[in-house]
Amino acid sequence: MALKITDDCINCDACEPECPNTAISQGEDIYEINPHQCTECVGHFAEPQCQKVCPVDCITLHEAYVESKDELQKKYQQLIRIK
Structure with missing residues (x-):
């Protein structure tokens, strides 16, 4: 399952540099996570x-992007092929 950032975000900038898939970016009001790049760090971290x-x-x-650990691993594999 991909992750999402809620409206409680305080724009502290802590999350963006930690994402190994560069899935996090500054949105119009708060940071956002691209669900097509988010693997919940599967393939990188525990x-x-x-x-x-x-x-x-x-x-x-992110309840709209339900994925198993196997699906997240496959997404990770696809992402590292693109880089």
Whole structure:
């Protein structure tokens, strides 16, 4: 499942540099996560690094992008082929 940033985001800039897939970028009002690039850090780390550093816990599962660990691993494999 991809992650999303909620409206509780305080634009602290902590999450963006932690994303190994460069899925996080500054949106119009708050940071946003591109669900097509988010693998919940599968392939890189044991846990999502953005959630780990977020001081307000505003990064949650994106219910519109339900993916298993296997699907996230396949997405990771596709992303590293593109780079």
